[in-house]
Amino acid sequence: MDHTDPELAQSSAGVSAYRLLSPGLSAVGLRTHQARYDNLGEPAFPRPAEEFIVASRFAPWEREAQLSGADYFGDVMATALSVIDHESVPDADRVELPPPLSVSIALDEAIVRRRSVRRYTGDPVSLAEIGTLLRFAAGVTGEADAELMRGGGATFRFRAVPSGGGLYPVEVHLAALDVPELDVGTYRYSPVEDVLVRTGDRAVVDRLRDSFAIPGEIISIDSAAAVVLLIARPWRSMRKYGPRGMRFVLHECGGIAQNVHLTATGFGLGTTDCSSYVDDHANEALGLDGVLSFLAHTIFVGWPG
Template sequence: MTDRLLDDPQLRISSCGALLWHADQLVWHDTLTHRRFAIGEDADPVLRCFTTWQPLSHLRKHARDDDHAEALVAIAERLRTANILVTRESERHRVEDANEAAWHRWGRLVALFHTETRNLRDQRFLTAAADQERLRDRLDHEPPPPVSRTRQTTHRVPLAPDPARWTRGGFLEVLSHRRSTRQFRADPVPFEAVSTLLRWAGGITEVDEPTQTAFKTTPSGGGRHPTEIYLHAHRVAGLRAGLYHLNTGTDELELIGPPQSPDELVELLGGQDWAAGSGCVVFYTCVLPRSMWKYSTPRTYRMLHMDVGHLSQTVYLLAAALGLGVTFTAAVQDEKLEDLLGIDSAYELVMGCSVIGMPLGVTSIEYGE
């Protein structure tokens, strides 16, 4: 047997990687270094030998003869060099154990999301001029997805005009009243208040037509604004109960489905009973192609969550200004909501929702002069 077995190191498959099938090849993704390695068929029997800590000499049991053993050892050494196989007590082993300890409660796939969207120390960024040139080239052969969407519907409702007077007007007063509210009065939410909240939270203030770069009251990575807004109205005065899509291009609500019963709504929101007392729920999704058109880096996935966070805070402040109560929650049955919204989860992602109602501490909302 080869001299390489004399020290007989203990080996195991790395816990910080994933095997994915891509372009007719198995590709190993090292999630700590962002490196990729194609795995040939000859590596499969070697990897199967080291699903738990085993000495390198363990390969002898799977070799037909000395030549075959030599070949298996050579494959193992290549995998070891690539950190697909990890040596016990090595620095890589220490780093992997620390990573495993940090993420074990949430699981390896969550850690995979984070590490796959990290920018490493040798990350190169385009200059502003080079980025603009890249987008001009892309416009020539790939038009951007529209920043607003129109859904098929048999019932459209224009948003109501803004109130002439808001419940709270001072900026610091609005900030100081921003709270999460889980107790609501039985009164319906006025449609005027819902309309104002949706218009100022989701409405487009300016758009660059060629690139579909939009400006709204909240920031968005690259001005892509991938977040779509849906309204579940179950206790809104002046609005037919149902599930609506907000068309930000026309300031209209498009009816796309019937309302859920209180029990169904509570189940949809992870069994949170307090949601049944609300007047409406604003659901947020993210349309992947909008952001992907401009950004190819997986780092952009983090931006989707930040975009929804910015938008949620704007909804909170608008609710405070309008005298409404609101709480954001991410406890949503994604798959069920995808069915209700009629969206393809490969392209449009469920992100969370804002539950809105009349808070106990506010007796009325004043409208008019």
């Protein structure tokens, strides 16, 4: 089926409008989101988003919620959280970052000046600038020692953006398109090691680029220097919080993205959120299964053009 065929789109809208008048009809038809909304009370219509809202309600009296959360208050999970994202990165995949740059803009000015920028000059963005964006998105900014009940202690590391339960279900990755110090490819920012870890080559970037379903006239991906990729691992939060943990994942993507935007604004860089990618294609390109790990959000970065 050609999804871009305007006639088909029009006829589906017609079908939707018809179904609005007679929602109980189980004819084969396409439904607009508006038609679904207007028919939410109709039991035959699936309503996955509403079901998610209901399924992710907090009900502290539920025994399963209590038990799942209680697990996190003992020594075992405290120790696990103190080593979360500790890793040993093979030298071959490791890219050291230059020292972070200081962003000399008043916070109030950055908030007011931030705008989505969708056109770029095509000039490269340095690794120092990119590294600073990534550190302010996910870098470790502080630590605290805690005593364990069985004796001894654990050190917790905190990051630039808050995370429900300190579980950090959102990884920050980068597709480097034009960053002079980096080969074109994909990289993961390792918060604890404070380095980039090579994850994919130019072919991965090409496949990822193809997964964006947005015309170049709207966002000029070809002149962007990098794309920040937020990759979610929802069970990190859902193991403790159940479906509500999925809310946290989306919430945390927003916090990370805003730090990227504000830092970029401070450098005079242009950024835009972009959720117009074909999930299956993007996840396949990045080697993600699309459920236990998936591309949750992207942010284009470049010099405003």
